[in-house]
Amino acid sequence: MSNQFTNEPLLDMFLFETSQLLEQLEQAIISSEKESDFSDEAINLIFRIMHTIKGSASMMLFDNIARLAHSIEDLFFYIRKEKPSNMDCSSLSDLILEGVDFIKVEVDKIKDNLQADGNANSLIQMIIDHLAQLKQNNQPVSLAITMEDELPLQPKKQQYYIRQVVTQEVEHTNVYKAIIHFEEDCEMENMRAYTVIHNLKDISNEVTYIPANIIDSDESVSIIRRDGFQVVVRTELSTEKMYEFFSQTIFLKDLEFFQLESDYEMNESIVESVKPPFIKESNASIILEAIKETTDHIVHKEHTDRTEKEVIPSNVAQSIISVSVPKLDKLMDLVGEMVIAEAMVIENPDLKGIQLVNFKKAARQLNKITTEIQDMVMSIRMVPLSATFVKMHRVLRDMSKKLEREVTLDIIGEETEVDKNIIEHISDPLMHLVRNSIDHGIESPEERVAAGKSRAGTIILEAKNAGSDVVIIVRDDGKGLNKAKILKKASENDLLYKNEEDMTEKEIFNLILLPGFSTKEAVTEFSGRGVGMDVVRKNIEAVGGTLSVDSIEGRGTVITLKIPLTLAIIDGMNIKVGKSRYTIPTIAIKESFRPKNEDIIQDPDGNEMIMVRGKCYLVKRLHELFKVSTEIKKFSEGIMLMIEQDDQTVCVFADALLGQQQVVVKALPQYIQNFKKMLGLAGCTLLGDGSISLIIDVARLVH
Amino acid sequence: MKRVLIVDDAAFMRMAIRNILVKHDFEVVAEAENGAVALSKYIEMKPDIVTMDITMPEMTGLEALKAIRAIDPEAKIVMVSAMGQEQMVMEAITNGAKSFIVKPFKEDHVVQTLNRV
Numbered sequence: 001m002s003n004q005f006t007n008e009p010l011l012d013m014f015l016f017e018t019s020q021l022l023e024q025l026e027q028a029i030i031s032s033e034k035e036s037d038f039s040d041e042a043i044n045l046i047f048r049i050m051h052t053i054k055g056s057a058s059m060m061l062f063d064n065i066a067r068l069a070h071s072i073e074d075l076f077f078y079i080r081k082e083k084p085s086n087m088d089c090s091s092l093s094d095l096i097l098e099g100v101d102f103i104k105v106e107v108d109k110i111k112d113n114l115q116a117d118g119n120a121n122s123l124i125q126m127i128i129d130h131l132a133q134l135k136q137n138n139q140p141v142s143l144a145i146t147m148e149d150e151l152p153l154q155p156k157k158q159q160y161y162i163r164q165v166v167t168q169e170v171e172h173t174n175v176y177k178a179i180i181h182f183e184e185d186c187e188m189e190n191m192r193a194y195t196v197i198h199n200l201k202d203i204s205n206e207v208t209y210i211p212a213n214i215i216d217s218d219e220s221v222s223i224i225r226r227d228g229f230q231v232v233v234r235t236e237l238s239t240e241k242m243y244e245f246f247s248q249t250i251f252l253k254d255l256e257f258f259q260l261e262s263d264y265e266m267n268e269s270i271v272e273s274v275k276p277p278f279i280k281e282s283n284a285s286i287i288l289e290a291i292k293e294t295t296d297h298i299v300h301k302e303h304t305d306r307t308e309k310e311v312i313p314s315n316v317a318q319s320i321i322s323v324s325v326p327k328l329d330k331l332m333d334l335v336g337e338m339v340i341a342e343a344m345v346i347e348n349p350d351l352k353g354i355q356l357v358n359f360k361k362a363a364r365q366l367n368k369i370t371t372e373i374q375d376m377v378m379s380i381r382m383v384p385l386s387a388t389f390v391k392m393h394r395v396l397r398d399m400s401k402k403l404e405r406e407v408t409l410d411i412i413g414e415e416t417e418v419d420k421n422i423i424e425h426i427s428d429p430l431m432h433l434v435r436n437s438i439d440h441g442i443e444s445p446e447e448r449v450a451a452g453k454s455r456a457g458t459i460i461l462e463a464k465n466a467g468s469d470v471v472i473i474v475r476d477d478g479k480g481l482n483k484a485k486i487l488k489k490a491s492e493n494d495l496l497y498k499n500e501e502d503m504t505e506k507e508i509f510n511l512i513l514l515p516g517f518s519t520k521e522a523v524t525e526f527s528g529r530g531v532g533m534d535v536v537r538k539n540i541e542a543v544g545g546t547l548s549v550d551s552i553e554g555r556g557t558v559i560t561l562k563i564p565l566t567l568a569i570i571d572g573m574n575i576k577v578g579k580s581r582y583t584i585p586t587i588a589i590k591e592s593f594r595p596k597n598e599d600i601i602q603d604p605d606g607n608e609m610i611m612v613r614g615k616c617y618l619v620k621r622l623h624e625l626f627k628v629s630t631e632i633k634k635f636s637e638g639i640m641l642m643i644e645q646d647d648q649t650v651c652v653f654a655d656a657l658l659g660q661q662q663v664v665v666k667a668l669p670q671y672i673q674n675f676k677k678m679l680g681l682a683g684c685t686l687l688g689d690g691s692i693s694l695i696i697d698v699a700r701l702v703h
Numbered sequence: 704m705k706r707v708l709i710v711d712d713a714a715f716m717r718m719a720i721r722n723i724l725v726k727h728d729f730e731v732v733a734e735a736e737n738g739a740v741a742l743s744k745y746i747e748m749k750p751d752i753v754t755m756d757i758t759m760p761e762m763t764g765l766e767a768l769k770a771i772r773a774i775d776p777e778a779k780i781v782m783v784s785a786m787g788q789e790q791m792v793m794e795a796i797t798n799g800a801k802s803f804i805v806k807p808f809k810e811d812h813v814v815q816t817l818n819r820v
Contacts (some may be wrong), residue, residue: 010718017715044760051758052713055785058807059719186812187805188784189790195803198796216795250802250819251812322714 011110012324014060018107021049022100023387029100029252030393033093038079046096051139053103065106068120071127072099078131084138095130097394098123122158122443133566138477173236174259176245179228181254187223190214196231196249201243206234225469232260325420335370335377336569336664340686342370347688374569374662378419382565385472386414392434392461399438406445406456407438416463419472422563425543426472429536433559434459436533441478441557451554453477466566467587471543472561481551484507494516509549513537544682546645546699570665572685574658574693575641577622578630581693582654583663583685587699590642590649592657595635610640610651620701621653625680626694630655648702661688665695705734708750710741710767711783712759716806720754720783720813727814728796738762744768752817754778754804757791764795772799772813779820783808 028045032038038046079087102123106116180196182189182702200207210230211220228563243257277545346363378505402406418426442448442457449455451683460475483505489497490511511517514536540547547562562572572583573592593612600619601609609617619640623630632638632655641652682697707729711717717734724731732748737742739762745753753771757764764782771778782795782803793802801820804813 010715010722013715017713025713048712048758048760051785052716055806056713056715059716063806076784185809188792188803191789191796191803194793195796248819443736529783677777 006228009324011060013322013400015107015111016322018053018056019101022104022107023051023390025049026097026100026394027390029093029096030397033397034088036089038087038089038092040228043076045079047073047080050076054184062110062116064116064118064120065103068099068124068127071124072096075127075131076133078134082138084134087134088138091294092130092183095127099127102262141599143582169329173234175232175234176238176239176242177230177232177257177258177259177260178242180223180232180246180249180252181228182249183251183253184225186251189222189229190220192249192251193224195478196246200231200233203237204233204235208232216412226255228254231550234632235315243658248456257664314331323380328377328420331377332381335374337375338370339569339662339664340688342366343688344686344690349689378569381420382417383420383423384415384417385423385470388430389414389461389463391427392431395431395434396459397439399435400542404444405438407442408456408458409434410458410460412462413464414461416470417463418563418565422543422565425519425539426561427563429539430461430474432536434461437474437476437478437557441476441480443479447479451479462641470563471649472563474561475556477556480553480556481509481512481549482553489517506548506550509551513547513551541699569662570695571660572693572695573641574662574663574687575622575639575654575662576658577626577654578628580626580628581658581687581691582622582626583693583695584641584643584652585695586660588643588645590644592639592641594638597634597636597641600635616701617649617651619651619653623653623655632656641685643698643702645698645702650702652701658687663687663693663695704728704730705729705751706748707736708733708748708753710735710738710759710764711756712755713756716756716783719751722815723813724808725812729817730774731773737796738764738767740769741767745771748775751779753778754783754817755780755795755800756783757788757795758785765791765798768795768800769798771810781816781820
């Protein structure tokens with residue numbers, strides 16, 4: 001197969017992980033802001049996430065992201081260390097969220113194959129300023145440390161000397177001098193030097209080196225880069241051994257190695273050995289503090305986690321791998337093809353009328369396995385809605401802050417799963433609905449109190465399974481929809497399609513879903529944007545879902561989305577009209593029956609109706625609807641299918657039923673979609689005998 | 704073939720290191736996303752070399768380094784550090800880390816470091 005999936009998996013991983021971390025970060029900030037306090041845990045988390053993003057971004061050469069992440073990391077390093085008492089949580093949250101947004105935008109650019117060329121300089125400056133401000137406000141504590149920090153410890157000394165308690169007999173030892181040049185771009189040369197010294201401790205008791213103060217990174221790094229790292233060591237080991245030791249230095253570019261006179265005076269400026277000798281006191285205490293902090297954290301963490309962890313084997317994490325979505329899409333396609341191929345084999349016209357006992361057995365086995373594979377692939381693609389729901393917290397936070405509303409968001413059933421592709425399609429509409437609820441639904445705190453409600457409004461986001469659908473409900477306790485206002489607006493915009501008096505409540509509410517409708521006079525930053533409920537509906541319908549509106553004035557609004565679990569494969573009933581074949585999703589079919597001629601009645605407009613158990617249903621003849629010529633026009637010769645969607649029922653008249661089958665939904669080819677508006681068709685599929693069947697869009701049919 | 708355990712909380716970094724190692728004939732025997740997992744993986748797999756990120760949740764790289772060295776003083780551990788973490792690196796070297804890699808790292812730096820330790 002092609003290697004399209006092996007292209008830049010590292011970049012994919014970067015994008016995936018960074019997006020995930022940003023989500024996590026956003027949640028941490030928003031919940032911290034709510035409590036107007038950044039807990040130690042949150043600070044650690046933010047620090048760590050920024051650290052990770054910095055590292056990954058710099059590896060991928062996304063410099064602007066790395067620099068921004070670095071500045072936030074610095075800020076939280078300070079906060080973690082100093083725990084400033086008087087932090088302004090709100091402005092800090094704003095700042096970090098702005099940073100998150102910046103990185104998100106850049107990540108999106110990278111995803112779209114664009115240059116990540118955003119300029120973060122002003123934002124970085126703001127973060128630096130914020131840090132400076134924070135430092136200034138916490139002067140008394142931090143001043144002492146800065147002064148200590150800057151206090152040079154034995155500033156001019158160029159040599160250092162380690163003497164162990166054991167006294168050495170000078171006669172048996174050799175003195176060597178080595179000048180080590182590291183490779184140019186090996187980074188942290190002072191730490192590389194420190195490694196050498198550390199390793200020397202095992203074989204020698206007396207070591208001097210230049211520069212001595214190797215921990216003072218800026219200065220020592222430049223000296224080592226320029227002059228090399230000079231070490232003089234007294235040891236019992238032979239010249240060969242010592243040469244070998246030095247030449248094993250990692251990133252060694254050049255080594256100058258000499259043996260000195262054994263009475264060489266190493267102790268020109270002897271200093272008592274301290275262990276470890278070159279840490280400045282203040283730094284050491286910081287490290288210790290940091291370590292203590294993390295240990296405390298671990299102990300605490302482990303304690304709480306212990307109970308769950310004991311049950312789970314240690315390699316649980318390893319048993320999960322991430323797979324790229326295109327691969328899954330491809331797999332889904334292939335399974336779809338397999339289902340078709342299977343039907344083509346088992347229902348092959350060549351086999352018609354032949355007794356095939358063993359074939360039938362084998363076919364049943366094949367069918368069982370393909371069904372299982374299909375279910376498995378489907379379940380792999382299922383993703384819980386929680387990630388999408390959780391995003392709404394951010395929407396809520398930004399909007400209630402700007403519009404000065406008090407709103408709480410309750411999330412129910414976020415573990416409900418839907419197909420990955422569908423999730424992508426409902427994220428935006430959902431966001432829009434939540435925005436609408438805050439902007440148009442929830443009143444200001446004053447209005448709410450005046451109306452006898454609690455100050456803070458509530459938005460409930462709920463998801464649940466209902467058969468092969470997932471139902472998502474956005475419910476608010478705001479002011480609800482005003483019918484009179486909707487009707488007025490609709491008539492102004494020429495959207496009324498029948499008399500105001502004849503319209504049911506539901507029909508009035510549905511007016512807001514029409515293109516060109518918007519009751520809000522002034523377009524606000526959030527709900528405006530030229531996107532109305534009609535776009536939301538269109539997006540939902542694009543994935544085969546439906547949207548319904550319900551409201552009680554003064555009490556709130558409920559918007560219900562019904563979304564199919566998956567798009568790819570449906571249970572369908574194949575029917576025949578003339579020479580054409582159609583498929584109706586089985587889930588929509590309530591019953592099928594052969595009507596008697598006397599059951600049919602006609603209303604004054606000539607519409608045909610059928611009476612079933614005392615109820616009247618509209619009849620739609622498919623051959624008329626799709627303009628197909630057929631012999632069967634008498635009701636007593638064909639078949640009637642009762643189809644229900646959204647509490648609306650119609651009866652559809654077709655020639656004959658062909659049978660039930662799982663069908664793979666294929667989009668209609670683009671040229672057909674362009675050629676003609678295909679109203680009432682949701683797609684097409686291949687049947688077992690190789691013929692093409694058109695899938696009927698039930699929602700269109702019943703409306 | 705040297706057997707390596709990669710420890711990093713960022714899946715990206717683990718992948719980056721793994722890609723390099725696999726290309727240069729190392730065997731990546733396991734990966735761990737924090738120090739605690741690293742410790743149990745070390746005991747289980749007994750790798751020749753460990754690459755150890757410093758900043759991690761649950762148990763930091765430094766803690767894991769100490770813990771691993773406590774059970775196996777011969778453990779060869781290479782720290783993976785970011786610029787600006789000199790203090791941590793020094794602490795790690797003092798506690799027996801064999802060497803370190805600085806992020807963002809280059810392929811040959813990783814290979815050279817792991818070949819030498």
